[in-house]
């Protein structure tokens with residue numbers, strides 16, 4: 152499984168991370184990179200994890216994803232209603248934008264919001280085995296620990312990203 156994300160998530164041995172995709176805080180880029188990887192590697196499942204502010208900012212990439220309808224792409228939106236990594240200001244979409252309806256309107260289905268850890272586990276597992284494109288909206292709270300910062304330099308990130316596909 153390949154996981155592309157811009158957000159502040161520590162690496163795990165359970166998946167190959169594409170973070171930082173090629174740079175640091177590349178808001179809204181993860182869905183585009185995830186689409187490219189999903190189309191180039193139809194045999195892999197690609198999971199994109201992105202923040203609410205970044206999804207709203209990069210909505211046009213979702214139009215392209217809906218147009219391409221990859222068989223193997225799952226998009227997860229972690230919605231804390233703020234720009235956490237940008238200084239904790241509220242996002243303009245906070246409490247206003249219905250992500251599920253927006254995705255349905257764009258043609259990305261199934262799209263669902265979860266409101267408990269159990270529902271998150273069930274829906275994530277269902278979507279992971281779904282053949283097609285899916286969107287999972289996860290309301291979350293504010294960060295409690297320190298911000299996880301990447302340790303690699305941008306050119307090291309680029310080489311690491313490339314090395315995953317050679």
Ligand SMILES: Cc1ncc(C[n+]2csc(CCOP(=O)(O)OP(=O)(O)O)c2C)c(N)n1
Nearest residue numbers: 158176178202203204205233234235236237
């Ligand atoms: C075009 C652009 N504007 C502003 C920033 C500064 N910035 C970096 S991360 C971030 C917040 C991203 O918010 P969100 O996608 O909701 O993720 P969160 O940090 O809340 O997990 C901002 C504003 C940026 N990197 N790029």
Ligand SMILES: [Mg+2]
Nearest residue numbers: 202203204233
């Ligand atoms: Mg956010």
